[in-house]
Amino acid sequence: MSAEIRTTQINLEGLLEVLGKNLYSTPVVVVRELVQNAFDACVRRRIESGWTGVPQVRITVDPDRHTLAIGDNGAGLTRQEIIDFLATIGSGYTRVLRNRTQDENAVGYFGLGFLTAYVVSDNVEFLTRSYIEQADCLRFASAGGQQYTIDSAADRPVGSEVVLHLKDTFHDLADYEFIEQIVRKYCCLLPIDIVLGDSDEPVNRIEVPWRLEDASELRIKKASLEFAGVFDHSFQPIVTIPLPLDEDTGVQGLLWIQDGSYYATSDNRITTIFIRSMHITDECKELLPEWAGFVGCVIDSASLTPTASRESVQQDKYFAAVRAYVKQVLIDAIVRLAVERGADWRRLQSRHNQSLLGASISDPMLFDAMRDQLALPTSEGELTVEEICKRSGERRLRLALEQEGGYEYLIARSMGVPVVYGYRFAAASFCRMRSQDGDITLTTLGSRESSGDLFPNQPLDDDNLAIFERYYGRADTKLVVSNFEPACLPAVRVLDQDALLRKRLEADELDEHLGSAALMLAKRYTDSLDIEQEAYLYLNYANPVIRGFIDLPDERRDQVAKILIAMTELMHGPAGETNSTAAMETLSNELLAIARSVS
Amino acid sequence: MDIWNWVWDIQWELRDSGHEALADFMDRIPSDTVAGHHDRVDLYADEAIALARDVGNPWVEIFLRHWRLQSTVLHRQDAKRSIREAVELLEFSHRPENRDCPQSICAVQDLASCYGAFDGPGFADERISVCRENLERIDARWPCYECIGAEYAQALLDAERFSECQEFVESCDRAMVEAGEGKSTSDLLLVRIMLYVRTGEYERARKYAELADKGRYIEKRLRVAKAAIESADGKHREALEMLPDYAEIENQGVCHYLWCEVMCRAWNSGTGVSEDDIANVARIALDMEERGAYRQALQTNAWLVDIFRRDGRKEAAACLAAMKRVSEHLNKDLGASELIASLET
Numbered sequence: 001m002s003a004e005i006r007t008t009q010i011n012l013e014g015l016l017e018v019l020g021k022n023l024y025s026t027p028v029v030v031v032r033e034l035v036q037n038a039f040d041a042c043v044r045r046r047i048e049s050g051w052t053g054v055p056q057v058r059i060t061v062d063p064d065r066h067t068l069a070i071g072d073n074g075a076g077l078t079r080q081e082i083i084d085f086l087a088t089i090g091s092g093y094t095r096v097l098r099n100r101t102q103d104e105n106a107v108g109y110f111g112l113g114f115l116t117a118y119v120v121s122d123n124v125e126f127l128t129r130s131y132i133e134q135a136d137c138l139r140f141a142s143a144g145g146q147q148y149t150i151d152s153a154a155d156r157p158v159g160s161e162v163v164l165h166l167k168d169t170f171h172d173l174a175d176y177e178f179i180e181q182i183v184r185k186y187c188c189l190l191p192i193d194i195v196l197g198d199s200d201e202p203v204n205r206i207e208v209p210w211r212l213e214d215a216s217e218l219r220i221k222k223a224s225l226e227f228a229g230v231f232d233h234s235f236q237p238i239v240t241i242p243l244p245l246d247e248d249t250g251v252q253g254l255l256w257i258q259d260g261s262y263y264a265t266s267d268n269r270i271t272t273i274f275i276r277s278m279h280i281t282d283e284c285k286e287l288l289p290e291w292a293g294f295v296g297c298v299i300d301s302a303s304l305t306p307t308a309s310r311e312s313v314q315q316d317k318y319f320a321a322v323r324a325y326v327k328q329v330l331i332d333a334i335v336r337l338a339v340e341r342g343a344d345w346r347r348l349q350s351r352h353n354q355s356l357l358g359a360s361i362s363d364p365m366l367f368d369a370m371r372d373q374l375a376l377p378t379s380e381g382e383l384t385v386e387e388i389c390k391r392s393g394e395r396r397l398r399l400a401l402e403q404e405g406g407y408e409y410l411i412a413r414s415m416g417v418p419v420v421y422g423y424r425f426a427a428a429s430f431c432r433m434r435s436q437d438g439d440i441t442l443t444t445l446g447s448r449e450s451s452g453d454l455f456p457n458q459p460l461d462d463d464n465l466a467i468f469e470r471y472y473g474r475a476d477t478k479l480v481v482s483n484f485e486p487a488c489l490p491a492v493r494v495l496d497q498d499a500l501l502r503k504r505l506e507a508d509e510l511d512e513h514l515g516s517a518a519l520m521l522a523k524r525y526t527d528s529l530d531i532e533q534e535a536y537l538y539l540n541y542a543n544p545v546i547r548g549f550i551d552l553p554d555e556r557r558d559q560v561a562k563i564l565i566a567m568t569e570l571m572h573g574p575a576g577e578t579n580s581t582a583a584m585e586t587l588s589n590e591l592l593a594i595a596r597s598v599s
Numbered sequence: 600m601d602i603w604n605w606v607w608d609i610q611w612e613l614r615d616s617g618h619e620a621l622a623d624f625m626d627r628i629p630s631d632t633v634a635g636h637h638d639r640v641d642l643y644a645d646e647a648i649a650l651a652r653d654v655g656n657p658w659v660e661i662f663l664r665h666w667r668l669q670s671t672v673l674h675r676q677d678a679k680r681s682i683r684e685a686v687e688l689l690e691f692s693h694r695p696e697n698r699d700c701p702q703s704i705c706a707v708q709d710l711a712s713c714y715g716a717f718d719g720p721g722f723a724d725e726r727i728s729v730c731r732e733n734l735e736r737i738d739a740r741w742p743c744y745e746c747i748g749a750e751y752a753q754a755l756l757d758a759e760r761f762s763e764c765q766e767f768v769e770s771c772d773r774a775m776v777e778a779g780e781g782k783s784t785s786d787l788l789l790v791r792i793m794l795y796v797r798t799g800e801y802e803r804a805r806k807y808a809e810l811a812d813k814g815r816y817i818e819k820r821l822r823v824a825k826a827a828i829e830s831a832d833g834k835h836r837e838a839l840e841m842l843p844d845y846a847e848i849e850n851q852g853v854c855h856y857l858w859c860e861v862m863c864r865a866w867n868s869g870t871g872v873s874e875d876d877i878a879n880v881a882r883i884a885l886d887m888e889e890r891g892a893y894r895q896a897l898q899t900n901a902w903l904v905d906i907f908r909r910d911g912r913k914e915a916a917a918c919l920a921a922m923k924r925v926s927e928h929l930n931k932d933l934g935a936s937e938l939i940a941s942l943e944t
Contacts, residue, residue: 357642358639358642361638361641361642362638401645402649402652403649403652403653422645423645423646423648423649424645424646424649425642425643425646426642426643427645428645429641429642501683501686501687501690504690505686505690509694509695510690510693510694513693513695513698514689514693514707515707515729515732515733515735515736516732517725517728517729517731517732518689518707518710518711518729518732518733520725521710521711521714521725521729522686522689522690522710525682525683525686526686
């Protein structure tokens with residue numbers, strides 16, 4: 001059997017119904033689509049005829065007759081153009097114009113916008129007078145779009161007017177208040193005056209900051225804040241960031257920082273996308289980086305491609321390019337604010353420092369930019385890494401993962417060394433990441449490294465060391481003679497955390513309530529730990545009592561040692577880990593002995 | 600047993616007493632964990648736990664710490680980083696004042712999961728014993744019954760005790776039906792699917808995959824499991840179509856091993872796998888070693904050695920070296936030395 005070439009049949013009625021009813025999520029887009037056609041007609045007239053008149057779109061409604069009319073003073077259509085473009089689905093003149101002139105001002109794309117007229121209307125009239133064939137005033141009429149008539153119309157100026165005889169379910173559209181809302185939303189960037197009824201006052205006029213030429217910085221700033229406020233209904237914009245025209249993507253717009261957020265990971269991104277000045281969507285958070293939960297933006301772009309319904313944008317390579325550009329501008333602006341340290345930075349930092357800490361961890365680009373700008377919560381207040389290093393005099397971050405104080409806090413404070421509160425949002429993760437560069441050491445309080453670092457060895461000869469060992473040495477405790485601040489602290493006893501964990505796992509009561517298999521698995525871990533001693537006793541050679549200890553008579557040494565050991569146990573032993581009663585008893589007895597010896 | 604009841608109650612109490620943030624954390628940490636927002640969990644978990652300590656509520660602390668381990672161990676399989684916390688939580692949650700906290704049961708499972716991540720087959724016996732003990736403390740009315748049951752079944756599967764695994768999974772389903780909970784649709788079902796993959800019963804595996812919960816909790820794991828069925832059945836194109844993109848599973852360590860297996864098989868069959876995909880497998884192999892997932896790292900590197908060597912690429916040597924490194928950390932050899940020796944020749 002030989003191949004047979006046939007033509008695909010089109011069920012126009014069915015297609016119209018599908019496109020009409022399913023392409024758009026809301027019938028109000030009819031206003032957007034027809035205003036856009038009107039705007040494009042004005043652009044065409046300017047380009048093709050050099051027309052210098054003031055373009056205008058006028059919308060009129062008649063609630064009694066249920067009509068909505070959208071008129072313009074654009075190019076109008078000839079009879080042939082009506083047939084070729086208005087009455088041919090998927091064929092728009094704007095595309096032809098754009099291809100021919102490379103002019104990007106017109107908005108239309110698919111030649112589908114006029115379809116929306118049939119979605120909401122029983123009858124559609126199109127009255128027009130072309131600038132090319134000015135002798136003819138024409139009237140196109142169709143009920144449902146499948147068939148149409150073209151005949152002569154009453155005299156009218158150059159331009160067109162679409163008159164929609166609304167279906168019962170869309171009578172709401174014949175209402176000026178409603179239409180005004182729609183126009184304000186969809187057409188606020190469109191550089192054409194849109195007027196309603198007999199009024200000559202445009203309803204879509206808004207001061208677009210990136211179009212303010214030769215305006216003062218202050219005026220642009222004020223206009224930017226106002227502009228952002230129109231689009232952000234949740235938070236007050238506090239800082240605005242211009243998004244300058246990007247030659248590659250044709251995108252420009254405005255970013256802003258919101259006043260507040262519910263929590264550091266809250267996602268309150270606001271994005272409004274316009275394509276060629278026509279509103280497309282408010283639902284495209286992914287245009288902003290995921291971490292920018294406190295940022296809003298409005299962009300206008302010629303390179304983004306709308307979906308056929310023009311209610312969202314295609315996530316293609318242009319979208320990726322715009323996204324990357326927006327992110328770069330945002331990061332650059334935040335860094336600039338941080339470096340300048342002006343009022344804007346203070347406002348931003350006071351509200352979003354935590355968010356930025358978290359954000360920088362998830363975005364290496366932001367981290368690189370902000371690593372020395374963001375403040376960490378510390379025992380000495382909010383400080384940047386450099387400020388911490390300056391105060392401590394070393395390239396080291398000390399991180400506390402517990403809220404409890406303890407001897408390390410005490411020592412750090414006395415040395416004026418800030419301790420980073422690692423239990424606050426993102427602080428620990430930020431410190432860990434910051435220390436990966438190698439120029440900063442991270443020490444976690446409570447760790448062996450931390451102790452070794454806080455308590456440097458005091459060089460002593462063997463005889464003296466032996467004396468200290470005799471009085472302070474214990475089988476379960478490693479004695480270290482050290483030299484640290486504050487000098488008023490004679491000794492510190494530190495429990496080894498690994499040893500503590502092992503000891504706890506060996507407690508009889510745990511054995512009674514935890515299955516033996518689970519316990520065995522847990523002990524497998526603690527058995528693998530390199531545990532030198534259960535505790536460390538650091539004697540402070542900077543303290544006069546310790547320094548003079550060697551010179552004391554034996555009896556006094558014994559007394560002092562007992563008192564100090566008891567004191568360190570009471571001071572630093574966590575509840576349940578030391579025998580407090582015994583320590584207190586020792587302390588009491590020795591003090592009593594001293595009192596008696598003095599008296 | 601509704602192990603969440605006390606959670607709802609305590610949240611009300613916390614809110615009433617002005618501890619809104621802590622109450623919010625109790626919602627946020629399970630929700631972010633299940634949704635795969637592990638980076639977020641890392642950001643606030645320390646803060647949440649510190650608040651619980653500040654309020655002086657050890658049950659809330661156990662709850663939060665357990666959920667952090669769910670994120671780091673169950674989802675990310677980051678055993679090396681989590682083992683200490685798992686041991687500490689086990690001890691803390693079984694102190695006299697805390698042991699009635701329902702999440703103390705979960706703390707036992709967190710520890711078993713850690714060892715499962717280190718070396719699933721090598722620690723299979725230990726995990727089986729731990730889970731058996733743990734299951735004796737609860738019944739099928741507990742929501743954690745399925746979770747712990749899944750760990751138990753996975754250990755049986757790792758030990759290649761297939762018929763026992765099948766019997767156990769069926770007995771769990773029966774018990775859950777009798778308890779009015781219905782048959783498993785998530786964790787246990789996933790083990791069941793993989794059981795049938797291992798025994799070559801692909802139709803059966805497909806049938807059970809269709810019964811799975813469609814929610815986000817196991818969404819990615821289910822997609823990977825479905826891909827694994829097709830892959831094992833030699834349908835590599837279908838497998839690749841089902842397999843999530845690398846970006847989707849990058850922070851889901853629990854999906855890594857099967858993802859790599861599907862990719863490597865498809866590569867070997869010459870089916871639509873790119874250099875980038877293999878680079879991602881290599882990335883995952885390094886990540887596995889870093890996380891302490893030694894058995895998985897061993898096998899994944901073995902696949903890579905095979906692939907790189909066939910293409911005459913020098914990366915093969917690095918992967919073989921990695922195999923030797925990770926094999927030192929295995930609890931039992933179970934063929935590791937033989938595998939390395941076979942690739943050295």
